[in-house]
Amino acid sequence: MALEGVQSMSSRKGLHPTQVVAGAFTALILLGTFLLTLPIATNSGKSTSFMDALFTATSATTVTGLSTLNVEEHWNLFGHVVIGALIEIGGFGIVGFASLVAILLEGKVSLKNRMLTSSEAGAIASNIRGLLFNVLKIMLFFQALLFIFLFVRFITEYHYEWNKALGHGVFHAMSAFNNAGFALYADNMIGFARDGWILIPVFMTVFIASVGFPTIVEIRDRLRLKMAPILRRTENYTMPEQWSLNSRITLWGSFVLLVGGAVMLGILEWNNPKTFGPLPWWDKIFDSIFASVMPRTAGFNSVDVTQMHPSSWLISDILMFVGGASVSTSGGIKIGTAVVLFYIVYTEVRGETAVNIGNRRLPRSMQRQALTIVTITSFVIVGASMLLRLTTPFTLDQILYLVFSAVGTVGLDPGIVSSLPEADKLLVCLLMLFGRLGPIVVATSIALRRTRRHFEYPKERPLIG
Numbered sequence: 001m002a003l004e005g006v007q008s009m010s011s012r013k014g015l016h017p018t019q020v021v022a023g024a025f026t027a028l029i030l031l032g033t034f035l036l037t038l039p040i041a042t043n044s045g046k047s048t049s050f051m052d053a054l055f056t057a058t059s060a061t062t063v064t065g066l067s068t069l070n071v072e073e074h075w076n077l078f079g080h081v082v083i084g085a086l087i088e089i090g091g092f093g094i095v096g097f098a099s100l101v102a103i104l105l106e107g108k109v110s111l112k113n114r115m116l117t118s119s120e121a122g123a124i125a126s127n128i129r130g131l132l133f134n135v136l137k138i139m140l141f142f143q144a145l146l147f148i149f150l151f152v153r154f155i156t157e158y159h160y161e162w163n164k165a166l167g168h169g170v171f172h173a174m175s176a177f178n179n180a181g182f183a184l185y186a187d188n189m190i191g192f193a194r195d196g197w198i199l200i201p202v203f204m205t206v207f208i209a210s211v212g213f214p215t216i217v218e219i220r221d222r223l224r225l226k227m228a229p230i231l232r233r234t235e236n237y238t239m240p241e242q243w244s245l246n247s248r249i250t251l252w253g254s255f256v257l258l259v260g261g262a263v264m265l266g267i268l269e270w271n272n273p274k275t276f277g278p279l280p281w282w283d284k285i286f287d288s289i290f291a292s293v294m295p296r297t298a299g300f301n302s303v304d305v306t307q308m309h310p311s312s313w314l315i316s317d318i319l320m321f322v323g324g325a326s327v328s329t330s331g332g333i334k335i336g337t338a339v340v341l342f343y344i345v346y347t348e349v350r351g352e353t354a355v356n357i358g359n360r361r362l363p364r365s366m367q368r369q370a371l372t373i374v375t376i377t378s379f380v381i382v383g384a385s386m387l388l389r390l391t392t393p394f395t396l397d398q399i400l401y402l403v404f405s406a407v408g409t410v411g412l413d414p415g416i417v418s419s420l421p422e423a424d425k426l427l428v429c430l431l432m433l434f435g436r437l438g439p440i441v442v443a444t445s446i447a448l449r450r451t452r453r454h455f456e457y458p459k460e461r462p463l464i465g
Helices: 002-013 017-037 050-060 079-105 128-156 162-177 196-210 213-231 245-269 281-296 310-322 335-350 364-391 398-405 422-448
Strands: none
Touching: 002 364, 017 050, 017 079, 017 422, 050 079, 050 422, 079 128, 079 162, 079 196, 128 162, 128 196, 128 213, 162 196, 162 335, 196 245, 213 245, 245 281, 245 310, 245 335, 310 398, 335 364, 364 398, 398 422
């Protein structure tokens, strides 16, 4: 079995896979930090401080988007190339590892059905290289598609020189699909707030990436099967009539979060003179949708988030906590985890014994994994918020927004990141690294440390509730 193979390989080499991936990301961050401290990476020709370079490298590698420096003004072409490379490597690395985690948790995966890792998919994984190559092809396809939109728009509407349009198109295509939230403009995407030819392709790319690679691949393969008779082609694979449980959870969960977040943010900000207030109604609706998607994934912003109502920040905190789908570059506890928790509560309220979603029953191990991920993430958020409240003069609203943004690898800044003390910048770096690796490391640890007891203790029920 794939799980047993990885377990035996891990024991032979003496390193747990979580240690390997954490070490790889740490090494990549340190390499990026070194390159960003060089004078050739800045417009001023002066070296960047170690902490600011470390913060930027960590943010790029964990595809977060927070920055203590003005990305447009501080870094030159070399610096932008380094940041872009860290985003691309970090994004692919985490998705590739998450794909392997999906194999470990299920114990099986079907390459024939392209990453449908649910139990309906079938066979044991036998070609990890093919799986990761499939991920890479999808990433490059959507990035190339967004690049074309941006490049043409920059040339025709904004009259960029071809080399500037090329560089900005490539950078923002990578940043959008990897949900990084980095932009080569001091005001992020506010300068394009009324340009649907920029914002809509960015929004669509971010949203597609947020649903995760298994769902993207299932949609693609089902479309191929539907189109095969029309195109008179024969496909060498078949798929169940019913969509996989993972895709159903992801698509419905994404829809509920998108609509619910847009409605709440639209109501709260509709008459805010510093955000949506001066805009026509159609722009208010679009900006509400944009503001609902970005806290769950990329962290781009088309309005000044520092001027939003505190209640809007609370809605954004919730969206950042949930995040996007598993096996994606999104952060948060993931949609699947949130849906499983909802159904655990729903089952308990109804007095039922088995947790069922649709016409499928969830294994108890998955329920424990969801509870573990949420509990650990919540402890980290509470602990970090307390530390920042004790060591900084900022309000609790600002601190919570920053902590959720860092742990959710979102990248939205409440306007306080550049003013943080050095020690707190390091803390935020650790939060970003935890947000990117934490849930996956926890899931992998659970998958690789399943042990069987040959005895059971007597049952006793303490009082709860």
